[in-house]
Amino acid sequence: MLDASGLVYNHNKTLGMLESNKEDNPVAAQILGDDPSETLEACHIVLQRAKPVFIDLNFACPVRKVIKKKAGAYLLRYPKKAGKIVKKLASSLPLPVTVKIRSAYYDKDPKAGLLLAKTAQENGASAVFIHGRTAQQGYSGRVNYEAIKSIKKALKIPVIGSGDILGPQLAQEMLDNTGCDGVIVARGAFGNPWIFEQTEAYLKDSIPPSPLSYETIISVAKKHLKLYRDWKNSLSQKPPAEKYYVGHLRKIAMWYSKGLPYSKRAREAISKAATYDDIVKIMDRLSQDYDIAWLKR
Numbered sequence: 321m322l323d324a325s326g327l328v329y330n331h332n333k334t335l336g337m338l339e340s341n342k343e344d345n346p347v348a349a350q351i352l353g354d355d356p357s358e359t360l361e362a363c364h365i366v367l368q369r370a371k372p373v374f375i376d377l378n379f380a381c382p383v384r385k386v387i388k389k390k391a392g393a394y395l396l397r398y399p400k401k402a403g404k405i406v407k408k409l410a411s412s413l414p415l416p417v418t419v420k421i422r423s424a425y426y427d428k429d430p431k432a433g434l435l436l437a438k439t440a441q442e443n444g445a446s447a448v449f450i451h452g453r454t455a456q457q458g459y460s461g462r463v464n465y466e467a468i469k470s471i472k473k474a475l476k477i478p479v480i481g482s483g484d485i486l487g488p489q490l491a492q493e494m495l496d497n498t499g500c501d502g503v504i505v506a507r508g509a510f511g512n513p514w515i516f517e518q519t520e521a522y523l524k525d526s527i528p529p530s531p532l533s534y535e536t537i538i539s540v541a542k543k544h545l546k547l548y549r550d551w552k553n554s555l556s557q558k559p560p561a562e563k564y565y566v567g568h569l570r571k572i573a574m575w576y577s578k579g580l581p582y583s584k585r586a587r588e589a590i591s592k593a594a595t596y597d598d599i600v601k602i603m604d605r606l607s608q609d610y611d612i613a614w615l616k617r
């Protein structure tokens with residue numbers, strides 16, 4: 321999610337987010353804007369520096385900072401204004417423009433998402449991505465399949481459902497319950513990069529995911545930790561002090577160790593770890609604890 325003003329005013333942090341791995345292809349860029357002209361200018365900057373296959377407009381983000389700027393999910397309350405942004409981009413850019421919305425802004429006004437989705441289609445959007453929760457809900461409660469279903473029914477353009485796709489069966493459930501054309505995996509990928517191939521296998525050939533070995537999980541977790549550290553160190557000539565990103569390393573280790581048997585002690589240690597080396601040592605010990613517990617059985 322790239323802030324349009326951040327791009328237009330050359331903010332390093334926002335421009336840095338345009339970087340992606342060449343192996344990650346195709347990629348799309350998502351823009352957060354509240355003004356048609358500025359958002360278009362931001363898109364031109366993106367197209368000069370990256371090669372997205374489509375541009376997505378964020379009308380879904382409920383974070384307070386974003387709502388204060390009258391962008392993101394705020395525009396669910398002002399569909400005409402959102403429509404103007406879609407029109408400006410869809411009529412000016414040489415690639416498809418899509419929108420990401422939530423089912424509504426307020427719980428008491430459940431049709432706001434439907435109205436915005438229709439407005440987006442009328443103004444040239446090529447697809448709608450919808451998180452089936454209201455902005456007011458945040459992440460609480462279950463995803464609302466009915467809201468996604470009603471939007472799918474009302475539109476001609478593809479509708480892609482989002483919310484609680486935490487595994488292959490839930491992807492199937494989303495497709496069956498809403499009739500949507502595709503799904504977005506979000507939190508389900510935390511510590512679970514296997515979810516994509518597992519979901520593809522399940523949707524295509526009904527192959528249920530086979531359990532992963534402890535060894536595989538820990539070794540991929542360590543690879544993820546290393547890639548993150550190496551990437552952080554590659555951003556500038558002088559590597560940043562670990563204290564500035566160790567919080568994210570702890571998060572990565574917590575994702576992978578979640579739900580693993582015999583991980584209680586290790587997870588407590590991860591939550592207090594101060595360095596990359598400490599976290600890797602804890603991940604190794606996690607394997608040993610498991611092996612010992614297994615041998616003792």
Ligand SMILES: Cc1cc2nc3c(=O)[nH]c(=O)nc-3n(C[C@H](O)[C@H](O)[C@H](O)COP(=O)(O)O)c2cc1C
Nearest residue numbers: 321350378380420451482483484485505506507508
């Ligand atoms: C850490 C995090 C970052 C996210 N960033 C974005 C974003 O940049 N743009 C966006 O449209 N949605 C973003 N989302 C929302 C997801 O796309 C998705 O709609 C939402 O998490 C619901 O799906 P889930 O229940 O499967 O996680 C983000 C979600 C999480 C948890």
